[in-house]
Amino acid sequence: MANIFSNIPSELPSEIFEDIVVTENLKIERIVSKGQTSPDIGWYDQSENEWVIVLSGYGVIEYITGVKITLKQGDYLHIKAHEKHRVIETSPDEATVWLAIFY
Amino acid sequence: MANIFSNIPSELPSEIFEDIVVTENLKIERIVSKGQTSPDIGWYDQSENEWVIVLSGYGVIEYITGVKITLKQGDYLHIKAHEKHRVIETSPDEATVWLAIFY
Numbered sequence: 001m002a003n004i005f006s007n008i009p010s011e012l013p014s015e016i017f018e019d020i021v022v023t024e025n026l027k028i029e030r031i032v033s034k035g036q037t038s039p040d041i042g043w044y045d046q047s048e049n050e051w052v053i054v055l056s057g058y059g060v061i062e063y064i065t066g067v068k069i070t071l072k073q074g075d076y077l078h079i080k081a082h083e084k085h086r087v088i089e090t091s092p093d094e095a096t097v098w099l100a101i102f103y
Numbered sequence: 104m105a106n107i108f109s110n111i112p113s114e115l116p117s118e119i120f121e122d123i124v125v126t127e128n129l130k131i132e133r134i135v136s137k138g139q140t141s142p143d144i145g146w147y148d149q150s151e152n153e154w155v156i157v158l159s160g161y162g163v164i165e166y167i168t169g170v171k172i173t174l175k176q177g178d179y180l181h182i183k184a185h186e187k188h189r190v191i192e193t194s195p196d197e198a199t200v201w202l203a204i205f206y
Contacts (some may be wrong), residue, residue, distance in 0.1 A: 004156060004175040021154050021181070025128045026206045028154055051131055053107060053126050055158070055177070074108040074158070078124070101204060103129045
């Protein structure tokens with residue numbers, strides 16, 4: 001057993017990406033942000049589908065279409081493969097914990 | 104966008120199982136309990152691996168080996184295929200929201 005909110009350093013100079021489960025067809029990943037945006041340049045353009053939920057803090061996702069979606073605690077979103085998107089804001093004061101499932 | 108904590112009835116006469124994502128190789132499911140245990144008789148004996156996290160409330164899982172594990176908010180667990188287990192307790196006063204990924 002482990003806890004999704006544990007092992008979060010108080011200082012986060014950059015985002016943390018951690019694999020929880022990885023198989024040929026699946027990746028379960030924890031992402032922890034604190035004010036960061038990503039990717040540094042350009043857009044995520046993933047070959048997998050992604051289901052993502054915010055478990056603490058908040059994040060704002062922008063699609064290349066211009067649509068912006070704010071995800072707060074418990075909010076989840078499907079991002080289809082090759083739907084170009086990026087994270088344009090995360091909570092500066094508390095850690096944003098994302099749980100992302102790529103499949 | 105949707106929220107994992109929304110659409111929870113105040114009365115839960117039985118557990119709620121809801122598919123969020125289903126593909127050939129993956130199921131993401133929300134389970135909401137309020138005092139229930141499951142399955143009604145016997146043990147879960149699943150052909151898939153399961154990764155499960157408790158997002159609110161708590162639940163106690165017992166393995167057929169006798170090991171019992173209490174999962175509180177944010178705690179997660181891997182349950183391998185065919186590891187027989189059951190839920191022997193969930194919080195009676197607040198909804199236990201489980202997010203389970205079968206793969």
